[in-house]
Amino acid sequence: MQFNQIQNALQHDEILQALAAQREVSWENPHVVSFDQAQHDTTLNRADIEDAAQRLQRFAPYIALKFPETTASQGLIESELVAIPSFAKTMADAFQVDITPKLYLKKDSHLPISGSVKARGGIYEVLYHAEQLALQQHKITLEDSYLKLAEPELQAFFAQYKIAVASTGNLGLSIGIMAATLGFQCSVHMSHDAKQWKKDKLRSMGVNVIEHQGDYGQAILQGRREADADPKCYFIDDENSQSLFLGYAVASQRLKQQLEQQHIIVDAEHPLFVYLPCGVGGAPGGITFGLKHAFGDHVKCIFAEPTNSPCMLLGMYTSLHHDISVQDIGLSNLTIADGLAVGRASGFVGHALARSIDFLYSLSDDEMLYWLRQLYKTENIILEPSALAGSVGFARLQQQGLLKDITAQQFAQGTHIVWATGGGMLPKEEIEKLL
Numbered sequence: 445m446q447f448n449q450i451q452n453a454l455q456h457d458e459i460l461q462a463l464a465a466q467r468e469v470s471w472e473n474p475h476v477v478s479f480d481q482a483q484h485d486t487t488l489n490r491a492d493i494e495d496a497a498q499r500l501q502r503f504a505p506y507i508a509l510k511f512p513e514t515t516a517s518q519g520l521i522e523s524e525l526v527a528i529p530s531f532a533k534t535m536a537d538a539f540q541v542d543i544t545p546k547l548y549l550k551k552d553s554h555l556p557i558s559g560s561v562k563a564r565g566g567i568y569e570v571l572y573h574a575e576q577l578a579l580q581q582h583k584i585t586l587e588d589s590y591l592k593l594a595e596p597e598l599q600a601f602f603a604q605y606k607i608a609v610a611s612t613g614n615l616g617l618s619i620g621i622m623a624a625t626l627g628f629q630c631s632v633h634m635s636h637d638a639k640q641w642k643k644d645k646l647r648s649m650g651v652n653v654i655e656h657q658g659d660y661g662q663a664i665l666q667g668r669r670e671a672d673a674d675p676k677c678y679f680i681d682d683e684n685s686q687s688l689f690l691g692y693a694v695a696s697q698r699l700k701q702q703l704e705q706q707h708i709i710v711d712a713e714h715p716l717f718v719y720l721p722c723g724v725g726g727a728p729g730g731i732t733f734g735l736k737h738a739f740g741d742h743v744k745c746i747f748a749e750p751t752n753s754p755c756m757l758l759g760m761y762t763s764l765h766h767d768i769s770v771q772d773i774g775l776s777n778l779t780i781a782d783g784l785a786v787g788r789a790s791g792f793v794g795h796a797l798a799r800s801i802d803f804l805y806s807l808s809d810d811e812m813l814y815w816l817r818q819l820y821k822t823e824n825i826i827l828e829p830s831a832l833a834g835s836v837g838f839a840r841l842q843q844q845g846l847l848k849d850i851t852a853q854q855f856a857q858g859t860h861i862v863w864a865t866g867g868g869m870l871p872k873e874e875i876e877k878l879l
């Protein structure tokens with residue numbers, strides 16, 4: 445589709461009409477091909493994921509020192525995988541679907557340091573940048589213990605440099621905390637969605653928080669402008685960053701280990717279904733990229749977005765990717781799911797995964813809130829609204845007749861993972877409001 449055909453297509457295309465009318469939409473991606481083919485849609489590969497994993501390993505002693513909550517995991521920023529059978533049963537009953545699969549929650553909501561999935565990609569990119577600077581200026585070598593980074597000399601070194609980022613909240617929180625800990629100056633450009641407590645927390649750490657009236661797209665323009673004007677400022681670009689993407693991709697290796705530890709088999713007869721909330725696309729995209737490398741065609745990746753911000757679904761469906769926004773079809777991009785309030789998807793992710801993301805759907809804010817409360821009631825787990833986007837995925841797939849190459853038996857025998865992306869640091873008052 446060409447952009448100038450959109451207005452015309454809105455007259456007759458059912459999916460576009462439903463998206464524009466804020467209805468819940470489901471779409472199986474017809475462009476999906478086997479991993480053997482699709483892996484060549486990006487120049488990134490398995491070695492890049494391995495490189496990112498090794499970099500996180502080099503930083504692990506430093507992370508363990510600075511963030512004692514990571515001592516148990518020896519400085520790795522990782523989350524639990526837990527079964528949520530009561531929630532699965534409640535969901536299956538509510539939607540009257542036949543199959544109640546083995547349902548798990550990947551609790552990135554409770555990742556150490558910043559309590560959201562951004563503690564993977566966001567923190568990784570800050571570490572990546574810090575390492576590049578320190579290596580270039582001969583402040584460290586790859587063989588050094590990175591505990592050296594905690595010394596005053598290195599702190600003073602990083603203090604000459606600045607990191608800037610634009611965010612709807614969680615990315616800014618992750619990057620701000622890590623950048624401030626290393627000693628960097630840091631500016632976080634927050635969109636209007638960002639929650640007050642996130643801004644307060646960052647300011648308490650000395651981060652410069654700039655509040656914008658506009659949405660994420662506008663905050664990112666301002667952030668880029670600030671960074672362009674200052675040669676010592678590094679802009680973390682959520683829309684295009686490959687290192688952010690690779691930081692997320694490392695999750696797949698760790699998940700593979702967790703599944704093995706829990707004796708969960710993934711193969712053709714026991715596929716893995718992963719339900720991922722999507723904003724700009726970096727987090728679910730990077731995780732999908734990693735999962736496809738880890739499990740090939742035995743993993744199916746499903747992206748979930750709010751009905752008012754279905755930017756990835758719109759970009760993939762029209763094949764316009766970054767060249768169309770939800771505002772272009774009359775949507776407001778206003779949602780309680782602040783982590784997903786993005787009007788224009790990452791072009792880099794859209795192109796890299798155009799033939800890899802298996803299924804995309806949108807859901808209403810009310811659905812997210814409803815299942816937020818149900819998850820609390822049935823499993824005593826609290827998440828932020830965005831993190832519930834994936835929760836209805838297994839029911840949605842059944843309502844849509846599953847995926848074209850998946851039988852009911854494979855679906856029933858498979859393992860289903862709801863990727864919980866945020867909420868671990870919600871203040872008490874916020875939790876009360878949500879419940």
Ligand SMILES: *Cc1c(COP(=O)(O)O)cnc(C)c1O
Pocket residue numbers: 560561562614615721722723724725726727728729783784786828830831865866867
């Ligand atoms: C950022 C975020 C997402 C989605 O990640 P993107 O990289 O923007 O697609 C999902 N949930 C929460 C809570 C987030 O903060």
